[in-house]
Amino acid sequence: xxxxxxxxxxxxxxxxxxxxxxxxxxxxxxxxxxxxxxxxxxxxxxxxxxxxxxxxxxxxxxxxxxxxxxxxxxxxxxxxxxxxxxxxxxxxxxxxxxxxxxxxxxxxxxxxxxxxxxxxxxxxxxxxxxxxxxxxxxxxxxxxxxxxxxxxxxxxxxxxxxxxxxxxxxxxxxxxxxxxxxxxxxxxxxxxxxxxxxxxxxxxxxxxxxxxxxxxxxxxxxxxxxxxxxxxxxxxxxxxxxxxxxxxxxxxxxxxxxxxxxxxxxxxxxxxxx
Amino acid sequence: xxxxxxxxxxxxxxxxxxxxxxxxxxxxxxxxxxxxxxxxxxxxxxxxxxxxxxxxxxxxxxxxxxxxxxxxxxxxxxxxxxxxxxxxxxxxxxxxxxxxxxxxxxxxxxxxxxxxxxxxxxxxxxxxxxxxxxxxxxxxxxxxxxxxxxxxxxxxxxxxxxxxxxxxxxxxxxxxxxxxxxxxxxxxxxxxxxxxxxxxxxxxxxxxxxxxxxxxxxxxxxxxxxxxxxxxxxxxxxxxxxxxxxxxxxxxxxxxxxxxxxxxxxxxxxxxxxxxxxxxxxxxxxxxxxxxxxxxxxxxxxxxxxxxxxxxxxxxxxxxxxxxxxxxxxxxxxxxxxxxxxxxxxxxxxxxxxxxxxxxxxxxxxxxxxxxxxxxxxxxxxxxx
Numbered sequence: 272x273x274x275x276x277x278x279x280x281x282x283x284x285x286x287x288x289x290x291x292x293x294x295x296x297x298x299x300x301x302x303x304x305x306x307x308x309x310x311x312x313x314x315x316x317x318x319x320x321x322x323x324x325x326x327x328x329x330x331x332x333x334x335x336x337x338x339x340x341x342x343x344x345x346x347x348x349x350x351x352x353x354x355x356x357x358x359x360x361x362x363x364x365x366x367x368x369x370x371x372x373x374x375x376x377x378x379x380x381x382x383x384x385x386x387x388x389x390x391x392x393x394x395x396x397x398x399x400x401x402x403x404x405x406x407x408x409x410x411x412x413x414x415x416x417x418x419x420x421x422x423x424x425x426x427x428x429x430x431x432x433x434x435x436x437x438x439x440x441x442x443x444x445x446x447x448x449x450x451x452x453x454x455x456x457x458x459x460x461x462x463x464x465x466x467x468x469x470x471x472x473x474x475x476x477x478x479x480x481x482x483x484x485x486x487x488x489x490x491x492x493x494x495x496x497x498x499x500x501x502x503x504x505x506x507x508x509x510x511x512x513x514x515x516x517x518x519x520x521x522x523x524x525x526x527x528x529x530x531x532x533x534x535x536x537x538x539x540x541x542x543x544x545x
Numbered sequence: 546x547x548x549x550x551x552x553x554x555x556x557x558x559x560x561x562x563x564x565x566x567x568x569x570x571x572x573x574x575x576x577x578x579x580x581x582x583x584x585x586x587x588x589x590x591x592x593x594x595x596x597x598x599x600x601x602x603x604x605x606x607x608x609x610x611x612x613x614x615x616x617x618x619x620x621x622x623x624x625x626x627x628x629x630x631x632x633x634x635x636x637x638x639x640x641x642x643x644x645x646x647x648x649x650x651x652x653x654x655x656x657x658x659x660x661x662x663x664x665x666x667x668x669x670x671x672x673x674x675x676x677x678x679x680x681x682x683x684x685x686x687x688x689x690x691x692x693x694x695x696x697x698x699x700x701x702x703x704x705x706x707x708x709x710x711x712x713x714x715x716x717x718x719x720x721x722x723x724x725x726x727x728x729x730x731x732x733x734x735x736x737x738x739x740x741x742x743x744x745x746x747x748x749x750x751x752x753x754x755x756x757x758x759x760x761x762x763x764x765x766x767x768x769x770x771x772x773x774x775x776x777x778x779x780x781x782x783x784x785x786x787x788x789x790x791x792x793x794x795x796x797x798x799x800x801x802x803x804x805x806x807x808x809x810x811x812x813x814x815x816x817x818x819x820x821x822x823x824x825x826x827x828x829x830x831x832x833x834x835x836x837x838x839x840x841x842x843x844x845x846x847x848x849x850x851x852x853x854x855x856x857x858x859x860x861x862x863x864x865x866x867x868x869x870x871x872x873x874x875x876x877x878x879x880x881x882x883x884x885x886x887x888x889x890x891x892x893x894x895x896x897x898x899x900x901x902x903x904x905x906x907x908x909x910x911x912x913x914x915x916x917x918x919x920x921x922x923x924x925x926x927x928x929x930x
Binding site: 324353360361 | 577578580599604605608609612614616617618620621622623624625626628643645646773774776777778779782783784785792793
């Protein structure tokens with residue numbers, strides 16, 4: 272018995288700009304499933320869809336804004352957070368999510384990240400960390416592990432990498448989590464939790480970039496990196512975050528979890544008490 | 546943010562400096578958002594607005610740098626606010642990045658540059674006019690900026706309102722190119738009743754949200770209507786070259802069409818935007834062209850020349866960009882010589898040269914001190930036909 276499967280719609284059609292698909296991401300990339308998590312989180316949040324805004328910087332992850340059917344802003348490299356800051360302050364009713372990559376948020380945009388977290392402005396920042404600059408062809412960035420090969424570190428990266436949850440936590444972010452593009456249920460739930468929080472939240476999402484990172488670092492294709500997440504990740508929300516750095520070696524563990532969930536007054540431009 | 550107009554507009558006679566007058570002009574124009582970073586000699590604008598904006602229900606935020614300030618201004622504008630920043634040369638340089646984003650995404654906003662001596666840190670506390678070409682060419686790519694040049698605290702007030710109006714009408718970042726002398730000079734400033742101040746608001750979508758709406762489709766006026774975040778239009782806004790849907794494209798024809806429209810919406814209205822002041826130019830054989838603080842010295846020099854029986858005139862640029870090239874060309878019907886006085890090494894003089902093709906005396910100074918009338922007067926005497 273044979274039956275014809277005709278796919279005429281997708282559960283997320285209402286939140287995707289279907290006329291822009293297929294997307295530009297490479298086979299094996301984790302961005303598609305990560306974006307689906309965000310779309311599901313938006314759909315399942317108690318906040319009306321029209322109040323959701325997604326702001327991105329530049330890069331592969333920066334293209335997420337262009338595929339989501341909400342008010343979406345694809346800004347300059349590194350400036351998604353300050354753009355979102357102005358938007359949130361001018362209209363506090365908006366639920367503003369910054370969705371961008373590791374190079375965008377932590378190299379060129381690093382200063383904005385630390386100040387937005389310090390202010391505790393009510394933004395959700397989601398960083399897809401694929402350990403390299405993918406859009407430009409696999410160069411090293413601030414999250415590239417020491418020793419890793421990239422097109423600009425052909426002899427191995429001489430620099431240490433950021434430990435992003437530790438950084439965010441030290442700056443006072445009220446919610447800090449790390450998941451991977453394999454852990455879609457936990458990731459989606461963390462996104463919804465972040466949306467419900469008042470203040471600056473941060474989620475790091477590990478994602479394969481087989482073209483820019485996996486193949487040149489003995490990890491392989493996207494699926495191989497997903498297996499690595501499956502085998503090496505340890506859900507450990509209570510971990511001492513100073514020990515949560517990632518080296519992406521086959522015998523190392525990767526700590527995941529919702530590490531921080533605290534309350535701290537969210538930034539309001541006027542009315543600070545002393 | 547419904548606020549009593551009386552609080553927003555400080556109607557009356559004031560004795561205030563140019564920076565303060567600029568801040569009051571912004572409020573009178575409807576500004577409700579300021580993001581900035583302290584920098585001499587513009588800081589008084591931020592200080593004034595840090596106090597005044599909260600009073601009227603607006604928002605002041607001090608950002609971590611000018612890169613972030615400019616980004617925040619754009620974000621606020623898309624949330625529906627009339628938004629601005631104020632800075633000086635070093636900060637203006639950093640803002641160029643997101644000024645380009647503002648041009649490409651057609652985001653109304655105002656940037657005030659109270660000019661000081663450069664390059665680099667230069668003369669933080671002292672005057673120059675050396676950023677006028679940066680206003681024209683500072684951000685990469687092709688675009689036609691709008692830039693005003695106030696010559697008094699009163700004009701810091703008046704032209705900041707006009708800058709907001711132009712930004713809203715043409716959906717683009719607009720510059721107020723002040724200078725340290727005008728910014729720090731204290732003079733009488735008359736603030737009219739709120740009802741007498743003409744303000745412009747951006748064009749808004751005429752229909753409720755629907756799937757067929759094209760956020761970057763422009764009509765005859767070349768300016769698309771602007772929907773704000775949170776209104777349900779599901780807009781996509783990108784600094785990438787985009788089509789009428791706002792979607793990115795690599796199509797060379799779409800790119801050419803878009804970039805030409807961005808320029809043409811200003812060029813086609815240059816007669817309406819351009820402002821200048823003429824003094825004794827009707828019969829002038831020698832015309833002095835000046836702007837900002839320098840125009841004050843140039844005026845004295847022209848009056849002194851007239852007293853000596855010399856047929857001199859003053860053409861004061863009020864808009865630097867678009868450059869009033871038609872009017873400058875027209876001057877060549879009577880004028881045989883031009884004197885361009887400016888506190889830089891000849892930035893606008895070259896522009897005047899392009900359109901007059903007459904001998905030009907450059908009276909230039911790199912900045913650091915206000916021009917005296919004498920060097921301008923000497924140039925008028927030497928330039929006599």
